[in-house]
Amino acid sequence: MTGAGTNHTIPSLAGGPAIILVRPQLAVNIGMCARAMANFGLSDLRLVNPREGWPRTGALRKGAYAAAAGAVHLLEQAKLYSSLEEAVADLNGTFATTARERGQLKPVLAADTAMTEAATRLSFGEKLGILFGPERTGLDNEEVALADKIVSFPVNPAYASLNLAQAVLLVGYEWMKAAHGSAPPFQPADRSPAAPREMILSFFDYLEGELARVGFFRPLAKRPVMQNNLRNMFHRMNMSEQDVRSFRGMIVRLVEGPRADKPKKKSQPSSDDKG
Amino acid sequence: MTGAGTNHTIPSLAGGPAIILVRPQLAVNIGMCARAMANFGLSDLRLVNPREGWPRTGALRKGAYAAAAGAVHLLEQAKLYSSLEEAVADLNGTFATTARERGQLKPVLAADTAMTEAATRLSFGEKLGILFGPERTGLDNEEVALADKIVSFPVNPAYASLNLAQAVLLVGYEWMKAAHGSAPPFQPADRSPAAPREMILSFFDYLEGELARVGFFRPLAKRPVMQNNLRNMFHRMNMSEQDVRSFRGMIVRLVEGPRADKPKKKSQPSSDDKG
Numbered sequence: 001m002t003g004a005g006t007n008h009t010i011p012s013l014a015g016g017p018a019i020i021l022v023r024p025q026l027a028v029n030i031g032m033c034a035r036a037m038a039n040f041g042l043s044d045l046r047l048v049n050p051r052e053g054w055p056r057t058g059a060l061r062k063g064a065y066a067a068a069a070g071a072v073h074l075l076e077q078a079k080l081y082s083s084l085e086e087a088v089a090d091l092n093g094t095f096a097t098t099a100r101e102r103g104q105l106k107p108v109l110a111a112d113t114a115m116t117e118a119a120t121r122l123s124f125g126e127k128l129g130i131l132f133g134p135e136r137t138g139l140d141n142e143e144v145a146l147a148d149k150i151v152s153f154p155v156n157p158a159y160a161s162l163n164l165a166q167a168v169l170l171v172g173y174e175w176m177k178a179a180h181g182s183a184p185p186f187q188p189a190d191r192s193p194a195a196p197r198e199m200i201l202s203f204f205d206y207l208e209g210e211l212a213r214v215g216f217f218r219p220l221a222k223r224p225v226m227q228n229n230l231r232n233m234f235h236r237m238n239m240s241e242q243d244v245r246s247f248r249g250m251i252v253r254l255v256e257g258p259r260a261d262k263p264k265k266k267s268q269p270s271s272d273d274k275g
Numbered sequence: 276m277t278g279a280g281t282n283h284t285i286p287s288l289a290g291g292p293a294i295i296l297v298r299p300q301l302a303v304n305i306g307m308c309a310r311a312m313a314n315f316g317l318s319d320l321r322l323v324n325p326r327e328g329w330p331r332t333g334a335l336r337k338g339a340y341a342a343a344a345g346a347v348h349l350l351e352q353a354k355l356y357s358s359l360e361e362a363v364a365d366l367n368g369t370f371a372t373t374a375r376e377r378g379q380l381k382p383v384l385a386a387d388t389a390m391t392e393a394a395t396r397l398s399f400g401e402k403l404g405i406l407f408g409p410e411r412t413g414l415d416n417e418e419v420a421l422a423d424k425i426v427s428f429p430v431n432p433a434y435a436s437l438n439l440a441q442a443v444l445l446v447g448y449e450w451m452k453a454a455h456g457s458a459p460p461f462q463p464a465d466r467s468p469a470a471p472r473e474m475i476l477s478f479f480d481y482l483e484g485e486l487a488r489v490g491f492f493r494p495l496a497k498r499p500v501m502q503n504n505l506r507n508m509f510h511r512m513n514m515s516e517q518d519v520r521s522f523r524g525m526i527v528r529l530v531e532g533p534r535a536d537k538p539k540k541k542s543q544p545s546s547d548d549k550g
Binding site: 038156160161170 | 288310311313314315316344345346374375376383384385387425426427428429430431432433434435436437438441444445448451452455456457458459460461515
């Protein structure tokens with residue numbers, strides 16, 4: 001599923017809401033979160049009291065940086081806070097991610113709705129942050145109380161546990177869709193222009209003529225229905241000019257039988273195209 | 276972000292398109308994919324020539340099963356194939372996930388569009404599969420050619436590499452949204468009923484009367500504008516009956532000053548409620 005990887009020639013997307021990891025337990029998970037952020041153009045990583053300490057130095061650095069893959073720059077730029085209040089001080093709004101109901105009277109938004117709201121508010125100049133709790137326990141109630149709204153994910157109720165980096169990934173993915181559009185990152189390969197109807201009808205005439213000649217339409221009374229069915233099959237192919245030429249060449253070959261060693265002159269100059 | 280985890284009392288969602296891991300390199304990643312599938316109610320895991328072999332036994336089992344967390348049942352039920360052709364034989368349609376353009380004339384769908392189509396087709400009784408290539412290289416061109424359509428993800432073009440389990444997670448998440456709806460898994464805590472206008476207007480009368488008494492509205496000509504602004508602030512709170520009682524109690528307390536040790540009888544019986 002990879003095969004693209006980090007591309008240093010394309011300017012990286014940046015911005016978006018801050019990702020605030022509250023008391024994350026494992027440095028390696030911080031690295032995985034950085035990677036998920038980079039995938040979707042998020043760049044503001046904030047850490048509140050990481051349990052293993054600040055993963056920029058020492059033994060932790062290796063695991064965190066390996067997990068971050070090409071996104072170590074986000075670890076380098078991450079900010080460290082000793083309280084959640086400090087981490088959200090400059091923000092205009094905060095969303096708390098939780099996997100279960102927390103008994104707090106706040107709006108509960110699905111991640112897509114939350115990120116659509118975030119994209120609008122950021123476009124008006126607001127600064128927002130998304131809070132993620134520790135791996136094992138999630139945010140505690142006092143931390144959730146510091147947020148304006150709750151974000152949750154539609155999950156299998158029998159198996160609702162998302163790991164920290166997965167939750168960051170889903171928020172980042174919905175941010176990307178809301179802020180930058182959900183079009184896939186590439187379009188199909190260039191294809192030959194769509195065939196004009198004239199070309200397709202000429203092909204039908206040729207094909208149906210040959211099929212009639214070899215007695216394909218039996219009983220004859222069914223020819224109109226059989227022809228319509230065939231035509232609809234070809235219509236579903238949405239043929240390009242090259243597709244029509246290739247198909248026509250294929251039928252010509254089947255009709256005429258094996259090619260002689262020295263190919264004879266044809267009346268259909270493009271009938272040998274293979275597409 | 277967890278705090279919910281595996282719940283054995285709720286029937287697990289199952290079904291959805293098959294997840295087909297083609298030549299996956301690491302057993303631990305197979306386990307992580309199983310976990311991502313379980314999160315979003317997918318249950319048909321197929322492995323084509325896993326590089327480390329079948330992770331049900333031996334040394335591989337430990338890592339794969341640990342990574343699968345509560346989703347080991349998906350590993351137990353997974354099917355093993357020696358070719359992609361065998362793995363897709365019973366399916367009516369296949370989607371190939373790729374991170375880059377593959378020079379093949381197939382429709383390229385974003386994951387959300389693809390899973391919306393999948394939900395419709397599965398509801399008509401079709402069987403579908405999603406192909407995921409090896410971690411490092413992705414699907415090769417012959418494998419992509421076996422698919423009807425290509426699925427890709429909107430990603431940061433400068434950092435487009437998703438790991439295998441992340442790609443499975445995003446497909447599963449979009450499947451969940453398409454097949455089971457995107458509502459968050461819980462609603463806000465039960466709250467007191469929304470306050471009737473009469474109750475809110477009575478509170479405004481009381482509050483504005485007290486504010487007038489203490490000379491808050493200065494200059495007096497601005498009182499209407501100041502009152503409207505205040506009322507709009509309260510309207511944004513979308514108050515419940517309990518909210519109005521709590522707020523009114525707060526104002527009463529501020530107006531009357533410190534409570535005597537033995538509270539005197541009040542004309543507002545509910546004014547001490549704290550909400």
